[in-house]
Amino acid sequence: MDNSIETDMIIDNKRGHEYDTANQPLYYSTAFIRKSLDDEEDHLYVRNSNPNREKLEEKLARLENGKYGFAFNSGMSAIAASLMTCSPGDHIIMPADMYGGTYELSRTILKRYQLSFSEVDQTVSDNVTNAITENTKAIYIETPSNPTLKVTDIRKIIEIARKNNLITIVDNTFMTPLGQNPLSLGADIVVHSATKFLGGHSDVLAGAVIVNDERLKESIQEMQVVMGTGLGTYDCWTLGQHLKTLAIRWKQSTENTEKLYKFFKSHEGVTDIYYPGEDSLHLSQANHGGAVISFRIKDESKAQQFVDKLNIPLVSVSLGGVESILSHPRTSSHLALTEEERQDRGITEGLFRLSVGIENADDLIADIRQALDSI
Numbered sequence: 001m002d003n004s005i006e007t008d009m010i011i012d013n014k015r016g017h018e019y020d021t022a023n024q025p026l027y028y029s030t031a032f033i034r035k036s037l038d039d040e041e042d043h044l045y046v047r048n049s050n051p052n053r054e055k056l057e058e059k060l061a062r063l064e065n066g067k068y069g070f071a072f073n074s075g076m077s078a079i080a081a082s083l084m085t086c087s088p089g090d091h092i093i094m095p096a097d098m099y100g101g102t103y104e105l106s107r108t109i110l111k112r113y114q115l116s117f118s119e120v121d122q123t124v125s126d127n128v129t130n131a132i133t134e135n136t137k138a139i140y141i142e143t144p145s146n147p148t149l150k151v152t153d154i155r156k157i158i159e160i161a162r163k164n165n166l167i168t169i170v171d172n173t174f175m176t177p178l179g180q181n182p183l184s185l186g187a188d189i190v191v192h193s194a195t196k197f198l199g200g201h202s203d204v205l206a207g208a209v210i211v212n213d214e215r216l217k218e219s220i221q222e223m224q225v226v227m228g229t230g231l232g233t234y235d236c237w238t239l240g241q242h243l244k245t246l247a248i249r250w251k252q253s254t255e256n257t258e259k260l261y262k263f264f265k266s267h268e269g270v271t272d273i274y275y276p277g278e279d280s281l282h283l284s285q286a287n288h289g290g291a292v293i294s295f296r297i298k299d300e301s302k303a304q305q306f307v308d309k310l311n312i313p314l315v316s317v318s319l320g321g322v323e324s325i326l327s328h329p330r331t332s333s334h335l336a337l338t339e340e341e342r343q344d345r346g347i348t349e350g351l352f353r354l355s356v357g358i359e360n361a362d363d364l365i366a367d368i369r370q371a372l373d374s375i
């Protein structure tokens, strides 16, 4: 009988296996001993493969319902590997609201290697169709988007891609594999910044790529092994441990987010709330609204006073930790945009993005309420 994901994430060993421990042993070795000179060993040199990375990659594939998982040393190296399955001359359609690092990667390094990019608002699928040229090779999707949680129709974009012989790459960081499964919807490549919810403890920098297709698998593996961007042994072990609690962390964080959403709706100090938990398109491709919610405070000149009053959420960047993290996009993730570009995207002084942790929801609400009431 097949186990559910929750169970498969926990079980590292069974009785009678090579080692009898609750957790996978840490193989902190760069070389593995050959049994004979003509024997093709499983593991030989750490960059190519090693037991801890292999175990983690099995879990990553299992999580996304995919055949092949790859652990990278950052979300960015995972994204780079997925975009570099394209060749010089190829054109890739990107979302207008994409992760800042992905934009930078496309506009600097990958541009030098003759890849070209168009950014379009993919929430209107005609924009995607209109951006296709004879050189287009791939469509890259991020949904819901950062920081205003706009939803792109994954099925529709995949349909457009298939009609035009393009591959689809989905950055699924915000929803986690437990909230949304792009491969099951027909996507070709799924990427994650595992630094966020998959790791969940704000302590590991890591990325993941999951694919089904054999040819894409070869290409991603080549990138990981030859460029040496695989996740380091100790981080593989740690991330594997953290995945054991992903389901329970995600459950608590998403439930907390629903409660915060109700609270924000009821508080007159908040003017706009961005959260896809009641968006029918989002709910047709995901289980629930996720654990990121953005909001705008009424008096936008009081952003600093608001954060000064908070005691629980960390005022920082990043997301997906057990602790709630409040970020201020205008002065952090979206600082590189022009003021006009920020205004177009609704990234004003009063906009905050909250990555909801696993604290007691009542404590979080009480803390945010007193901060809002005091400004």
Ligand SMILES: *Cc1c(COP(=O)(O)O)cnc(C)c1O
Residues within 6 Å of the ligand: 074, 075, 076, 077, 099, 101, 171, 173, 174, 192, 193, 194, 195, 196, 205, 206, 207
């Ligand atoms: C953080 C993040 C990345 C980049 O991942 P790193 O692990 O920081 O390299 C990519 N996409 C999204 C949506 C992210 O939040």
